[in-house]
Amino acid sequence: MQATNDHQAVLAARRRFFEDGRTPRGLIAEPILRSWTRCAALGLEAAKTPEVAALSSGGLREACERHEQLRRLCRPEIEALYLDARDTDSVVILTDPQGLVLDAVGSTDFADKAARVALRPGVQWHEAATGTNAIGMALIERRPVAVHGAEHYFAPHRILSCHAAPILEPDGRLAGALDLSGHAALPHAHALGLLRVVVDQIEHRLFEGRYPHCQVLRLHSERSHLGTAREGVLVFDGPRLIAANRHALALLGLDWDSLGQCRYSELFGTTLSQLRDGQPLRGLRGREFHGRLDAEAARPLALSATAAGVPARPTPITEAIVLDAAARQALARASRILDADLPVLLQGETGAGKEVFARQLHAACSRAQAPLVAVNCAALPENLIESELFGYEEGAFTGARRRGAVGLLRQAQGGVLFLDEIGDMPLALQSRLLRVLQQREVTPLGGGKPVAVDFRLICATHRDLRQAVAEGRFRADLYYRIAQYTLPLPALREHADLPGLIADLWIRLQAGPPSALPAELMARLAAHDWPGNYRELVSCLRALLALAGPDCRLTLDDLPPALRDPPQPFAAVSTEATLSALAEGAMRSALAAAEGNVSAAARRLGVSRSTLYRRLLQKPH
Ligand SMILES: Nc1ncnc2c1ncn2[C@@H]1O[C@H](COP(=O)(O)OP(=O)(O)OP(=O)(O)O)[C@@H](O)[C@H]1O
Numbered sequence: 001m002q003a004t005n006d007h008q009a010v011l012a013a014r015r016r017f018f019e020d021g022r023t024p025r026g027l028i029a030e031p032i033l034r035s036w037t038r039c040a041a042l043g044l045e046a047a048k049t050p051e052v053a054a055l056s057s058g059g060l061r062e063a064c065e066r067h068e069q070l071r072r073l074c075r076p077e078i079e080a081l082y083l084d085a086r087d088t089d090s091v092v093i094l095t096d097p098q099g100l101v102l103d104a105v106g107s108t109d110f111a112d113k114a115a116r117v118a119l120r121p122g123v124q125w126h127e128a129a130t131g132t133n134a135i136g137m138a139l140i141e142r143r144p145v146a147v148h149g150a151e152h153y154f155a156p157h158r159i160l161s162c163h164a165a166p167i168l169e170p171d172g173r174l175a176g177a178l179d180l181s182g183h184a185a186l187p188h189a190h191a192l193g194l195l196r197v198v199v200d201q202i203e204h205r206l207f208e209g210r211y212p213h214c215q216v217l218r219l220h221s222e223r224s225h226l227g228t229a230r231e232g233v234l235v236f237d238g239p240r241l242i243a244a245n246r247h248a249l250a251l252l253g254l255d256w257d258s259l260g261q262c263r264y265s266e267l268f269g270t271t272l273s274q275l276r277d278g279q280p281l282r283g284l285r286g287r288e289f290h291g292r293l294d295a296e297a298a299r300p301l302a303l304s305a306t307a308a309g310v311p312a313r314p315t316p317i318t319e320a321i322v323l324d325a326a327a328r329q330a331l332a333r334a335s336r337i338l339d340a341d342l343p344v345l346l347q348g349e350t351g352a353g354k355e356v357f358a359r360q361l362h363a364a365c366s367r368a369q370a371p372l373v374a375v376n377c378a379a380l381p382e383n384l385i386e387s388e389l390f391g392y393e394e395g396a397f398t399g400a401r402r403r404g405a406v407g408l409l410r411q412a413q414g415g416v417l418f419l420d421e422i423g424d425m426p427l428a429l430q431s432r433l434l435r436v437l438q439q440r441e442v443t444p445l446g447g448g449k450p451v452a453v454d455f456r457l458i459c460a461t462h463r464d465l466r467q468a469v470a471e472g473r474f475r476a477d478l479y480y481r482i483a484q485y486t487l488p489l490p491a492l493r494e495h496a497d498l499p500g501l502i503a504d505l506w507i508r509l510q511a512g513p514p515s516a517l518p519a520e521l522m523a524r525l526a527a528h529d530w531p532g533n534y535r536e537l538v539s540c541l542r543a544l545l546a547l548a549g550p551d552c553r554l555t556l557d558d559l560p561p562a563l564r565d566p567p568q569p570f571a572a573v574s575t576e577a578t579l580s581a582l583a584e585g586a587m588r589s590a591l592a593a594a595e596g597n598v599s600a601a602a603r604r605l606g607v608s609r610s611t612l613y614r615r616l617l618q619k620p621h
Pocket residue numbers: 319320321322323348349350351352353354355356357462505533534535536538
């Protein structure tokens with residue numbers, strides 16, 4: 001980042017931006033300006049002390065447990081970093097992917113000061129909560145960032161000089177962020193460089209033991225870099241590239257979107273089986289690399305499969321998952337249920353994110369390294385579902401494959417089985433599934449012997465299964481077996497902070513440096529009821545991104561027709577409406593009139609921002 005260190009220039013930029021409402025271009029680094037703009041669009045008031053929502057000790061313990069693997073991996077690196085930075089009286093901080101501080105190690109003197117501005121475990125340092133800061137920006141921009149003194153959005157944070165780098169999972173998702181913060185008055189010349197080196201080490205270790213069934217290729221143009229954290233790492237599931245580190249992507253000129261899309265032959269012009277030890281690799285752009293395959297490469301391919309028996313694609317990075325605090329909490333609880341070998345049932349409208357949640361649940365549970373086998377019970381033809389699920393012996397039926405098939409239930413052995421649309425499973429199969437769950441063994445079609453199975457079970461449905469039981473369409477005994485822990489996934493219109501979620505998703509969907517969504521569009525999006533939920537919202541945001549030029553010049557005309565007309569004004573609310581519906585109408589009108597600025601709308605109505613969020617966005621309309 002080319003941040004100017006000129007304190008006076010930053011103060012002048014603040015005056016121009018916050019007091020005159022003008023863009024202080026040239027006075028302040030562009031990424032800081034982008035962040036200020038995002039914060040202003042969220043209605044954050046820079047002159048105030050930010051509201052700190054700290055987790056209870058129980059909540060923090062839960063979050064730490066959820067990220068125990070990452071914390072354990074980072075601990076030695078954090079301690080080494082602290083020793084390196086000890087002379088500058090700093091703290092080293094590890095956060096989760098949403099900026100929640102999990103661990104802080106540092107000099108007591110500065111740690112006390114940092115704690116006074118809530119830079120301590122249990123507090124969210126996501127930009128939407130704490131304004132411009134290095135942790136929040138590193139998570140949004142997905143690269144190392146420094147924020148000094150008055151560049152912070154909120155005045156009390158001016159005592160800080162913060163440096164943060166995102167930690168990326170091998171599939172490109174955010175694992176968390178590492179931050180090194182100290183006194184704004186002291187120089188921290190090498191802080192970003194140190195962080196980069198440490199995060200390289202952590203990301204390199206994230207591959208360890210992670211892909212036992214895949215081919216892991218390590219490469220570099222300098223032979224001496226092989227085996228170090230600077231080597232490129234590429235993971236292939238069959239011919240397809242499914243994971244990598246940033247060094248590998250940089251060496252090959254790829255970006256994260258290549259994961260799940262790119263094949264080995266497209267990168268090197270040959271097949272993996274032609275790779276010979278000691279022979280240089282030639283990339284398609286003619287560049288030569290030294291490479292070696294990990295010893296595990298000889299193992300068979302993963303059993304992970306979709307309903308059609310095709311290896312499951314990793315969740316593409318472009319899916320840009322957003323999970324708010326409630327969803328993360330639900331995820332933590334559900335993963336404990338799953339780890340206790342109890343089934344989890346996800347219930348929600350179409351597009352509410354049941355499958356996405358199931359995949360996150362698999363990643364969060366203790367079987368994350370084992371396969372997730374996803375079966376869409378509604379997508380499988382009825383005559384195939386039985387054989388696909390339970391497997392079959394050789395010659396069990398006409399068209400059966402020679403040597404039979406193990407079936408999807410057994411493919412989930414040791415891992416997690418996800419039965420999507422379970423409400424659409426034919427009754428006869430429900431009985432067979434129940435037997436499997438009770439006896440924990442599967443009998444293949446064609447008279448084979450029962451085989452013991454061990455899988456954790458996640459089911460999902462958009463149907464009201466209780467109703468289906470009452471109508472005789474779903475077996476009551478199976479219902480009680482799978483629905484002990486039912487997790488309703490709320491529709492978007494019930495979301496506690498829809499503008500926050502939309503802003504978050506908008507930023508995550510952008511490949512380059514993110515731009516803020518114009519306020520009038522945000523107001524329309526926040527007032528829409530999203531019957532298609534995430535699916536509809538993601539499509540809408542993607543279309544807007546496609547229409548937006550580099551300056552993000554979008555107008556209401558760029559919205560799809562259903563969103564173009566303004567929400568119903570207060571006067572148009574039906575006379576039969578209840579008081580709360582009237583209040584809701586007034587709130588929506590105020591929000592639209594304030595062009596999506598929640599603080600301004602709240603002021604206009606004489607209620608607090610949190611009341612406005614709660615009343616307006618928690619209810620279906
Ligand atoms: N938490 C999330 N963050 C961002 N995008 C999401 C999230 N959940 C879902 N989506 C988006 O919505 C799309 C639909 O999600 P998903 O398939 O999980 O929904 P579903 O509830 O299983 O829908 P259906 O019942 O119709 O199968 C996904 O492809 C993804 O793009």
